[in-house]
Amino acid sequence: MRRSGKTAIGIAAALLLAGGGVAWRRPAADARVDLVLATRGTVEQAVSATGAVRPKTFVDVGTQVSGQLRHIHVKIGDRVERGQLLAEIDPTVYQTRVAAARARIKDLEAQRREMCATRDLAELRFHRQERLAATAAASREALDGARADYLVAEARIAALVARVEETRATLAGDEANLGYTRIFAPIAGTVVAIPATEGQTLNASQTAPTILRIADLETMTVWAEVAEADVPRLAVGMPARFATLGGARTWRGAVRQILPTPEVENDVVLYSVLVDVDNPDGALMSEMTAHVFFVERAVENAVTVPRGVLAGAGADGLWTVRLKTDAGLEDRTVRTGLVTRTRAEVVEGLRPGDAVARVAAPKGGK
Missing domain, CATH: 2.40.30.170 (Efflux pump adaptor protein, beta barrel domain)
Known part of the structure; x- marks a missing residue:
C-alpha cells in the first residue's frame, strides 16, 4: 500500500511538470499574427x-466715389454676370455737380457768342479806319484804337473758349463720378462676401471701400x-x-x-x-x-504590400517576408522596387493574393 501511494505521488508530479511545460510554451502560441494580402495597386512617394x-x-468690388450706399442688388451666393448692376450709391451730389457744369458751359458759350459779335463789330471799325487813314481822313490815333479793340475781342474769345474746354473736362469728370455711383460686376462669378451694408456711408478719399467680393x-x-x-x-x-x-x-x-x-x-x-x-x-x-x-x-499596377511586413536590411532591394503556406509560415526573400514609409512595390517573390505575416505583440502587451 505504501508503495502504491508513492507511485501515485510520482505520477502526479510528472503530470504537474508536464503541465508546467505547456504553460511555459503558451505565450508563443498566443502571439498575435496579422496576415495581409499582396495586392495590385499604386505605390507613391510623396x-x-x-x-x-x-x-x-476673385475681385474685391469697391467704390471710387464717396456717399451713402443706397441699395445692394445681390446677396451672398448669387451668381452674377459681367456688367450686372450690383449696388448703387446716392447720386444726388454728383447729379448736382453735373447739372452745374452743364449750366456753366451754356453760360460760357453765350458769353463767347456775345464776344464774337463784339469782335466782328471791332473788325469792321478797324477796317473802316484803315480805309480812312489811307486817304488821311482819319487820324493815326483812331486807327490804333480800332486795332486794339479788335485784338482785345479776339483775346477774350480765346479765353472763353479755354474756359469752355476746362468746364467740359470738369463735366466729364463729374459725369464719370456720377456713373461710379452705379457699381457693376467686373467679372462673372459668385458673390462670396458682402462686408458693406445698405445705408452705410462710404469714404473713398484715401482707399476704395470694399462693398462685396466676387469669385x-x-x-x-x-x-x-x-x-x-x-x-x-x-x-x-x-x-x-x-x-x-x-x-x-x-x-x-x-x-x-x-x-x-x-x-x-x-x-x-x-x-x-x-x-x-x-x-x-x-x-x-x-x-x-x-x-x-x-x-x-x-508606380502603377504594381504588386504591393505594407511596409511593415518587410524584414532585414533591404540591401540591393532584398528583404525577407513571412509567407503563409499550407505547411505554415516560411521565410521568403523578395526583391522590391519603390519603398515608402507605408507601402512597398514587390517586383520578385510574391504574387497578388499571397498572404504575408506581420507579427505584433500579444494582447495585453505581455
Whole structure:
C-alpha cells in the first residue's frame, strides 16, 4: 500500500511538470499574427502638406466715389454676370455737380457768342479806319484804337473758349463720378462676401471701400504650406492630389507656383505652394482644409504590400517576408522596387493574393 501511494505521488508530479511545460510554451502560441494580402495597386512617394482651398480668381468690388450706399442688388451666393448692376450709391451730389457744369458751359458759350459779335463789330471799325487813314481822313490815333479793340475781342474769345474746354473736362469728370455711383460686376462669378451694408456711408478719399467680393468658383487653388526641408523636392508641374476634411473624394491637379517668400510661424518656415483644380460641380468651397500629397514618383499596377511586413536590411532591394503556406509560415526573400514609409512595390517573390505575416505583440502587451 505504501508503495502504491508513492507511485501515485510520482505520477502526479510528472503530470504537474508536464503541465508546467505547456504553460511555459503558451505565450508563443498566443502571439498575435496579422496576415495581409499582396495586392495590385499604386505605390507613391510623396510630400505631404496641409493647406486651404481658395478661389483662383476673385475681385474685391469697391467704390471710387464717396456717399451713402443706397441699395445692394445681390446677396451672398448669387451668381452674377459681367456688367450686372450690383449696388448703387446716392447720386444726388454728383447729379448736382453735373447739372452745374452743364449750366456753366451754356453760360460760357453765350458769353463767347456775345464776344464774337463784339469782335466782328471791332473788325469792321478797324477796317473802316484803315480805309480812312489811307486817304488821311482819319487820324493815326483812331486807327490804333480800332486795332486794339479788335485784338482785345479776339483775346477774350480765346479765353472763353479755354474756359469752355476746362468746364467740359470738369463735366466729364463729374459725369464719370456720377456713373461710379452705379457699381457693376467686373467679372462673372459668385458673390462670396458682402462686408458693406445698405445705408452705410462710404469714404473713398484715401482707399476704395470694399462693398462685396466676387469669385470664380469653377477653378479653385489650394494654398499648401510646405516645410522648408521639403520644398527642394517640389517643382512646377509636379502632380498633386488632395482631399478635404471628412470627404472621401480625391481631387488631382499640378503645382502652378511655389511662392519665394516664406511664412514664419513659431520659428517654423513654411512656403506656399499653389495647386489649381477644376471645380465644375461646386463641391469645393472657400477655406476648406486640404490634405495635399505632391507625388514625386509613382508606380502603377504594381504588386504591393505594407511596409511593415518587410524584414532585414533591404540591401540591393532584398528583404525577407513571412509567407503563409499550407505547411505554415516560411521565410521568403523578395526583391522590391519603390519603398515608402507605408507601402512597398514587390517586383520578385510574391504574387497578388499571397498572404504575408506581420507579427505584433500579444494582447495585453505581455
